[in-house]
Amino acid sequence: MDLSITVNGMKFPNPFVLGSGPPGTNARVLAKSFDAGWGGAVAKTVSLESAKVVNVVPRYGKLRSRSTGEVIGFENIELISDRPIEVWLDEFRQIKKEYPNNILIASIMEEYDKSRWQELTRMVQDTGVDGFELNFSCPHGMTERKMGSEMGEHPDLTKEVTSWVTEVAKVPVWAKMTPNITNIREPALAAVRGGANGISAINTILSVIGVDLDTLRPMPTVEGHCVPGGYSAQAVRPIALRMVSQLALAIPEGVSISGIGGIETSHDALEFMLLGSSTVQICTGVMLQGVKMIDELKAGVEKFMVDKGFNSIQEIVGKSLPYFSTHMELVQRMKAAKRSKAGEASRDNEWAQKDITEKTAELTSN
Numbered sequence: 001m002d003l004s005i006t007v008n009g010m011k012f013p014n015p016f017v018l019g020s021g022p023p024g025t026n027a028r029v030l031a032k033s034f035d036a037g038w039g040g041a042v043a044k045t046v047s048l049e050s051a052k053v054v055n056v057v058p059r060y061g062k063l064r065s066r067s068t069g070e071v072i073g074f075e076n077i078e079l080i081s082d083r084p085i086e087v088w089l090d091e092f093r094q095i096k097k098e099y100p101n102n103i104l105i106a107s108i109m110e111e112y113d114k115s116r117w118q119e120l121t122r123m124v125q126d127t128g129v130d131g132f133e134l135n136f137s138c139p140h141g142m143t144e145r146k147m148g149s150e151m152g153e154h155p156d157l158t159k160e161v162t163s164w165v166t167e168v169a170k171v172p173v174w175a176k177m178t179p180n181i182t183n184i185r186e187p188a189l190a191a192v193r194g195g196a197n198g199i200s201a202i203n204t205i206l207s208v209i210g211v212d213l214d215t216l217r218p219m220p221t222v223e224g225h226c227v228p229g230g231y232s233a234q235a236v237r238p239i240a241l242r243m244v245s246q247l248a249l250a251i252p253e254g255v256s257i258s259g260i261g262g263i264e265t266s267h268d269a270l271e272f273m274l275l276g277s278s279t280v281q282i283c284t285g286v287m288l289q290g291v292k293m294i295d296e297l298k299a300g301v302e303k304f305m306v307d308k309g310f311n312s313i314q315e316i317v318g319k320s321l322p323y324f325s326t327h328m329e330l331v332q333r334m335k336a337a338k339r340s341k342a343g344e345a346s347r348d349n350e351w352a353q354k355d356i357t358e359k360t361a362e363l364t365s366n
């Protein structure tokens with residue numbers, strides 16, 4: 001079945017894209033994932049001076065299900081790529097030569113300086129990458145140099161920096177949003193005003209993964225100390241879905257969305273597509289399951305398309321958006337359906353009469 005989709009003029013063989021991070025850390029891992037069947041990849045974020053990027057160990061932390069031990073949340077304090085830009089330029093060229101039909105997007109980040117952003121854009125563009133993703137969203141480490149989410153949290157900066165890049169970019173530009181903001185529509189619309197062709201959402205959510213009750217140290221603990229980091233994996237998915245839907249309903253037609261956050265199965269990916277994502281990106285899922293997870297992603301989406309009668313990925317994109325409404329309208333619809341009594345029931349003292357867990361189950365949809 002044809003799973004291809006053309007987004008901002010880029011033809012993705014399928015909508016599954018490696019999210020920027022360890023799965024796109026160098027040409028070898030990128031090649032492996034294209035061989036495995038991924039449609040595209042956003043490489044690990046690059047900047048002009050890798051020497052300024054120094055990572056710490058440990059830099060990951062996990063939140064596990066109390067009952068099964070399954071990883072449900074993941075925190076990292078990893079920085080952007082610490083590999084020299086010259087090495088990256090060679091590798092971008094090499095990947096595009098070997099995989100001309102896969103979409104390679106370069107994620108870039110720089111300090112608040114027009115000439116640096118434009119120099120980086122030109123350099124990377126010359127390698128033949130298919131598009132750019134602007135990292136306005138890394139919430140830790142880089143912010144101390146006023147980079148990453150320091151830009152994405154300020155719509156005026158988001159617009160200005162996006163326009164620096166779009167002034168010189170000849171390929172599509174996506175702006176990657178931070179969720180660590182009250183209204184994600186504001187920086188997204190600012191990026192669109194700056195000329196962005198697409199919005200990627202979301203990057204990680206600021207978090208503290210836990211505290212060691214023996215040592216009293218917050219985690220991940222580096223030489224006894226800690227900084228808050230970025231939260232990802234399945235625990236963030238409902239927040240990402242909400243933000244993607246808000247973006248889809250707010251941004252102008254023609255501006256694409258690349259949905260990110262806690263995608264681990266075809267079911268999760270379809271949810272993002274139904275809420276307006278033309279492509280989906282996966283980072284932590286690949287770190288935990290490996291690149292072979294692409295097999296289930298493709299098979300699951302193909303089965304869904306057959307079962308539901310969809311002929312293309314494009315037909316799925318945004319299909320569930322018309323069902324968002326206002327709370328007031330939900331009440332009106334319930335009244336019209338003569339079910340208002342059921343809703344009112346939660347007001348009276350039934351909460352006291354029944355066991356609270358029983359009452360919670362009664363009011364839950366899934």
Ligand SMILES: Cc1cc2nc3c(=O)[nH]c(=O)nc-3n(C[C@H](O)[C@H](O)[C@H](O)COP(=O)(O)O)c2cc1C
Pocket residue numbers: 019020021022044045074075076078079080081107135138176202203204231232233234236260261262263281282283284285
């Ligand atoms: C270890 C790690 C490193 C990451 N590095 C980057 C990065 O360099 N640039 C970037 O834009 N996002 C980076 N991210 C964020 C992911 O691309 C993604 O937006 C986020 O993790 C949510 O998606 P997920 O739940 O599929 O991981 C990183 C995430 C993790 C877990």
